[in-house]
Amino acid sequence: MKHLRYLNKYFYKYKWWIVPGVFFVIISNIFGVVPAQVIGFAFNLITENLSIYKLFAGFDRQEIVYDIFSAGLLYFGTVVLVLYLLRGLFMFFMRQTLILMSRHIEFDMKNEIYAHYQELSLGFYRRNNTGDLMNRATEDVNRVRMYVGPAIMYALNTAVQVVLIVYFMFNVNGTLALYSLAPLPVLVLTIYYVNTGIHDKSEKIQQRLSSLSAFVQERLSGIRVIKSYVREAQTREAFALQSEHYKGESMKLVRLQALFYPAMLLLVGLSTILTVYIGGRQVINGSISAGNIAEFIVYVNQLTFPVTMLGWVTTLIQRAAASQKRINEFLQLRPDITGGTIASGTLEGGIEFKNVSFTYPDTGIQAIRDINLKIRPGQFVAIIGRTGSGKSTLANLLMRMYDTDQGMVCIDGTDIRERDLQHYRSQVGFVPQEVFLFSDTITNNIAFGLDQPDQEAVRNAAKNAAVYQNIVAFEHGFETMLGERGITLSGGQKQRVSIARALIKEPRILVFDDCLSAVDTKTEEEILGNLGHVMKGKTTLLIAHRISTIKNADLILVLENGQIKEQGTHAELLGLNGSYAEMYTSQLLEEEESKIK
Structure with missing residues (x-):
């Protein structure tokens, strides 16, 4: 859990979502557990009224007993229905607080990661591929959200429900409660054993997913090269190999979970058998009523969902811990380049x-x-x-x-x-060697360095970069949408749009x-x-x-x-008759040869 401690600041920020959420969890579970007692009373009522009904066989009063019996069942049925409706209402409130809180935390985390990416230096991007960066900001954050939302909600729900059920079970009969809960320590040991395996396998899955994302991103970016060299088949095979590695790691986790969940259900079933056997003997001895057995069976079955959720929540927490560890690795990095304090003057x-x-x-x-x-x-x-x-x-x-x-x-x-x-x-206006244009309009690409695009300034920059005539020749002119990395334009047009983007800033250094x-x-x-x-x-x-x-x-x-x-200067360097003069002579010869051809 040490990696997940980083999220404590978000829990503090949204504490006024957590507090009512916990309150709604408690209330909803109270309304969920109380019906078991009502069912116990109703079961005793059925057994007692059946005996009375049989005693009045052949008498007129038998119909009166039947009416009382029917009215009692209707009353208890209505009470159970109302209690479950109230439980559903508070469960809705519970989800509206805790799950919505997790969405807010997801939003904050993505913004924090993206802002941190923006602060890191160029060397960081040379060392890490784009697919891995994207995966940590999307897939890993989503897994963390599953922890701060569903995992915490169901963990709280499970804890409250177990406490309430155990309390009511011991309140009815301590001996029967001990036998019913006897398989639980085995379940705890099973979870403890499985936790480590889930964590390790989850981390490997995320690493494989990052590799797969990086592979796809790189191949899609270089699709023109792939098609030019007719390497589609080889690329499909390489992708299939990457997917096979990911599938292999995922199947290992699935196999571990496939053994885990049936084991939990088996232990819950064993609790039901013990409840019926031990409870039946105590009914014979007169220690408890038949209604108490029905009540206990409801309690045991109510424990099935929390126990099942316990395994699911464990998986979510372990996978979130593995993802948060990967996120923390980047969030703990400090930029190699940090700014100074001088920020005045032209x-x-x-x-x-x-x-x-x-x-x-x-x-x-x-x-x-x-x-x-x-x-x-x-x-x-x-x-x-x-x-x-x-x-x-x-x-x-x-x-x-x-x-x-x-x-x-x-x-x-x-x-x-x-x-x-x-x-x-x-x-400073900078036009890099590798031109990059965004999938946006030409106007927005040229005005990228400005807070408020000025159409006149955009047109002047385009004219100075000698790309104006090319742009106005397009059907939509400056509002033409460019494809990814400016694929809509030719190489020369992309370079000139990039030059216009630098010129529009009116830089002091270009x-x-x-x-x-x-x-x-x-x-x-x-x-x-x-x-x-x-x-x-x-x-x-x-x-x-x-x-x-x-x-x-x-x-x-x-x-x-x-x-x-x-x-x-040009003349001075030619006079030196050195490297510059040699390059100049070589380029003149190349130009002459091209003219002859």
């Missing part, structure tokens, strides 16, 4: 890297080595280099997706780690991480020309592979093996 755009080195924690690859760089406010800086040279890492460090291992990144002379994250990022690769040369020149106007007086960093894209930059950096190998 950025000027000055950037400085001081002796910066960085190694990716997951792979151990050192991406940046001793980088020293100073960028003046309003400067247009381009970064070029071969794949794996560290270009995107510089952008990630500037966006503070990661923190440096050595050295520091300064913005306007202040260590970036001292700045408030939200305040800082709100003034970072392009190789986001013009799918754009033709003419469109690229149009975008860069617009940027020269939009970003005038603001700092721009452009990561690219094509030199034609960056030759007009104020400063060009050539990265190689995580270090700045060359830097300067």
Whole structure:
């Protein structure tokens, strides 16, 4: 239960739902147990009146006895019916408090988990797959809800019902009560033995379910690749294998439960047999009446449901504990990146890297080595280099997706780690290398960084990103709904919509991480020309592979093996006749060859 202690804060929050819920549990069970006594009285009435009825056989008074007998049965039947109706009413109130409380807790938990996911750093998402994250926020939370709602409700109901039944049984006859309850200790030992197995198997089931969810999510995301390589059959086989593993773990739990429930019912049946046998002998001895046996049989049968629920509740608690353990593992994680306290003023755009080195924690690859760089406010800086040279890492460090291992990144002379994250990022426009668009309208995708979308600002951003004409050509224009990850658009259109999303923020610093690769040369020149106007007086960093894209930059950096190998203007770098000049010559040759073809 140690993992479930985390839920105590929710119980405290909703204590005014729990208190009346417990009250309704007690009242409903009182109205559920009292009918057994009424049935006992009615049974004695039947046996006594039958004897009297037979004594008056052949006399006129026999009809009077029959009328009295019928009226008595009708009275007791009505009393039992009213008591059960009252029980049903309070059970309704019980569910309206405790079950609704569990839905509120489920709502709060999902919001807490999602908010915590938002706080965790980028490295967390590199280490965990999406399917597992989703499963913990949905399936695991649902199993915890079954604990805070049905499990607690039925546990309280069982406890109150057992206490009341045991009290009334001993109040009638202690000896008969002891014999009737004798099988219960065996039941307790059985539950104790089974608990551990249920917990272990439940945890394995959740792990398998997470793996299965991750598999499906990944394959659906890559469905185009699967179809292109005609791997549907192999994917089905892999899914069947994953499902087989999940089914295997689930069947182990089912087999354990299949032995558990019949054992409980067997013990309850044994209690009924003992009640009839021992009770019958005591009736013969005159210790109790026949009505008491009927009363005890009702009590024993009433115990059947609580005992059955005891096993079900045990399963719910064990599965909830396994799920809450998985949830706690993530909730106890603290973000690698935490914001500072400086959250005032507008950025000027000055950037400085001081002796910066960085190694990716997951792979151990050192991406940046001793980088020293100073960028003046309003400067247009381009970064070029071969794949794996560290270009995107510089952008990630500037966006503070990661923190440096050595050295520091300064913005306007202040260590970036001292700045408030939200305040800082709100003034930086970032266009990532891997474009991501949401399944929403084009308008909402472009205005994603704004609290209140401005249609005019959306259109201007689209024009500056050279995607306006493409959008208005669609049947629904800016209100066109995009498919998952923007699948409705072409690669170049997605990149330009992503650029528009960054431009609409009117950032003080704009970072392009190789986001013009799918754009033709003419469109690229149009975008860069617009940027020269939009970003005038603001700092721009452009990561690219094509030199034609960056030759007009104020400063060009050539990265190689995580270090700045060359830097300067286009003309200065050509004059060095080094790596930059070699790449420029190579790209010119490629362009000439493409023109000839």
